[in-house]
Amino acid sequence: MKPGFLSPLVLTMVGLLGVAGCSLPGAGVDVSGDLKLLYAPFSLGNPPRYWQVTQAPAQNGSDQAPLTWEDKDGRIALAARPGIGSFEIGRRTNVIVLASPYLSFDWQLNNTAQVGDVELVLGFRRQSQGSWTENDLGAGKPSIDQEVRIAVGQYAVSYGQWQREYFDLSTLYRRYWPDTDADEVRLVWIGLVSGKDHTPAQGSVTHLTHILLSR
Numbered sequence: 001m002k003p004g005f006l007s008p009l010v011l012t013m014v015g016l017l018g019v020a021g022c023s024l025p026g027a028g029v030d031v032s033g034d035l036k037l038l039y040a041p042f043s044l045g046n047p048p049r050y051w052q053v054t055q056a057p058a059q060n061g062s063d064q065a066p067l068t069w070e071d072k073d074g075r076i077a078l079a080a081r082p083g084i085g086s087f088e089i090g091r092r093t094n095v096i097v098l099a100s101p102y103l104s105f106d107w108q109l110n111n112t113a114q115v116g117d118v119e120l121v122l123g124f125r126r127q128s129q130g131s132w133t134e135n136d137l138g139a140g141k142p143s144i145d146q147e148v149r150i151a152v153g154q155y156a157v158s159y160g161q162w163q164r165e166y167f168d169l170s171t172l173y174r175r176y177w178p179d180t181d182a183d184e185v186r187l188v189w190i191g192l193v194s195g196k197d198h199t200p201a202q203g204s205v206t207h208l209t210h211i212l213l214s215r
Contacts, residue, residue: 037091037190037211038078038105041069044089052141055087062202066194070207072108073162077209080118082194083202090121090191092142095213097124097173098182103190104166105211107152111160113204115153116195122148123189124173126180142188146177151195152206164210 044067047053055066066085070077080087095101105120123144157163169187173180192208194200 034215035093035095035213037213038209039076041076044068047089050092051090052092053087053089055089056085058084072207072209075106075162075209077106077108077207078192080192080194080206080208081204082117082206083200083204086194088191088193090141090189093187093190093213095169095187096183097170097185097187099170099215101169101187101213101215102166103169103211103213104164106162106164106209108162108207109153109157109159110203110205110207112201113153113159113206114198114200115155116151116197117200117204118152118206118208119193119195120150120152121189121191121193122150122169122172122187123191124148125186125188126184127186144189146173148172148176149193151197152192152208 042048042051044053044055044065053067058065062081062084064081064084066081066087067089068079068081070079072079078089103122109115109117123142124146125143126145154163170182173185174182177185190211190213
């Protein structure tokens with residue numbers, strides 16, 4: 001697979017201070033396999049190991065939660081409704097950026113959703129190889145040095161269409177932090193959050209599925 005860079009999406013980056021925590025045994029991409037996210041539903045109230053989910057109570061009289069699972073066009077998809085409440089859902093990872101894994105995901109917007117209602121968040125951590133240990137059980141969100149936010153959606157894509165996006169983690173990271181030694185950088189978090197650049201419509205829905213890390 002040779003995906004192109006995710007240029008149509010809006011990218012922003014934020015530098016964060018502080019380095020703490022450890023690597024995660026079994027939490028990253030195996031040399032012989034892929035890491036699949038949002039391929040099957042799980043309890044959003046009691047997520048599995050390495051996952052964290054927070055969402056505000058539904059607002060404006062809605063009887064739906066901001067995050068739910070749906071069968072959408074024959075796919076199991078996460079339905080995100082930021083117009084009825086804020087949310088964050090994410091998973092710890094332990095991926096060496098130097099290995100240049102590809103990240104891809106599928107999305108679909110309904111007719112009231114806007115680009116950036118939902119953002120994909122990638123958290124990176126700089127840490128020398130010798131300081132990593134294998135005793136972190138993955139409780140809660142890890143410490144992050146740098147963060148990239150990707151606004152989900154494209155203006156040229158009609159609502160109701162599934163779209164797949166690809167990009168290369170190594171290329172993405174070096175675009176913003178070219179002077180950092182790549183062998184000291186790992187992707188430690190993949191998350192989805194409600195966007196903060198505008199107020200989404202109450203009925204807006206962004207469907208997301210098949211987040212895949214592969215080599």
